Amino acid sequence: MNDQPHILVVDDHREIRDSVTRYLEKNGLRATPARDAVEMDAKLATGQFDLIVLDVMMPGEDGLSVCRHLSAKGDVPILMLTALGEETDRIVGLEIGADDYLAKPFNPRELLARIKAILRRTTLPETYAGTLSGRRIAFAHWTLDTDSRLLTDEDGAQVDLTGSELKLLVVLLERPRLVLNRDQLLDLKAGRAASPFDRTIDNQISRLRRKIEADPSRPRLITTLRGGGYCLAADVRELD
Amino acid sequence: MNDQPHILVVDDHREIRDSVTRYLEKNGLRATPARDAVEMDAKLATGQFDLIVLDVMMPGEDGLSVCRHLSAKGDVPILMLTALGEETDRIVGLEIGADDYLAKPFNPRELLARIKAILRRTTLPETYAGTLSGRRIAFAHWTLDTDSRLLTDEDGAQVDLTGSELKLLVVLLERPRLVLNRDQLLDLKAGRAASPFDRTIDNQISRLRRKIEADPSRPRLITTLRGGGYCLAADVRELD
DNA sequence: AGAGAATTGTCACGAAGTGTAACCGGGGCG
């Protein structure tokens, strides 16, 4: 069981990425490197992170832009890195949602200190209270209301879900078209690791399909990838 | 069974190209040589690669320019080779998107070590079913929906595909009228190399034909080129 | 707190998907 804070290090320079990752790990944190915005998104989708260290200057999607997106969602704190030591950049960074800022070149110990400071400020157990309350999510011909645990058809037919069916469905809905294996699903849904030959998720999927698929023997919404896992094959949009 | 990482080695010097290719293969990787940017593009189109080793100095399109294009697409990591050991080049290389850099002349073992390091970092948890999700593709008298894995006739008749039939069909649909041999098909479909006497693809083709050909004993859509491979003989258009 | 109901995890068995081997048949070439 590993409940150390998990840090995602996003920087396009290998040396910085790797040395930061190693340094954080040596100091008792978990750290995962990502090369750019694309890789970052992939890792965010399949893992749980407590903080993102983000370089401002990156090819592809720029750090500032990434930061704006992330902080709009607002669920993971951000520490920005930049080569420019100018005050204006600091202001801009903090304005668009970063939680702190550090100019390159920096002392790794200072980085660590700031990471810990942010974690102290932000570690509150509201992590997934937010994801399961007061949301309405539409996908395929269904609308899900997370408060009442009720799925409503476009014809008005209603199905209610049990707690764990709801969690599993939300995990899938938050990652449409992404292939998730049983380990990841169990981790994201229940926060625990799968034991070998664990068929829990299969069963949950089976029960969920019985409720949401038109023909549960020919699933179209939740598809199976043999040897891979499961995938929500539908477009999803959040209502408010 | 071979799902070793697949490396594309791009260098205009035959000796380097070949010795690197051989060395990587001796050490348990798959490696394919390419002489220049043109050949590289061809191989990328008909194979699935996990990393590209790219020489900076090349006739035709220059390595730096190639690298910029590739990293803009951003789906295959790059290790740059250069004869110049200057720091500026290193920075430039990394800035435009290379994942690592190695100066010639280099020790093959160091190259291997760096390749493995990049692969460790970039092997994502489980990527999008990317090309397999949310698409509708029309060809001949069929329409394929990749989400539901369903082929629909113009009369409305429907056929279900299995996961691997779908993958194979999409590989073909993305390369209409191009002859693909068994190695290429297996690489593109499953990311692995064919073992000698591997009849996997023949079987998949047979199963696919049974589902999509009007007369499976006289295939019109997927034609065989004796000694060559298979070819999708139909026009394809993507719907949205 | 305890009884009963609902939910969830585990086990087991059958079904389906996929790779491998073997056999068959056709066409080209000597």
Next chain:
DNA sequence: CGCCCCGGTTACACTTCGTGACAATTCTCT
């Protein structure tokens, strides 16, 4: 004309999945 190479297809083995049954756990209501 017969051999041989190559591809088509069938059969089968092995793995992975789906799901009913039941046990364990949690929830609810008194």
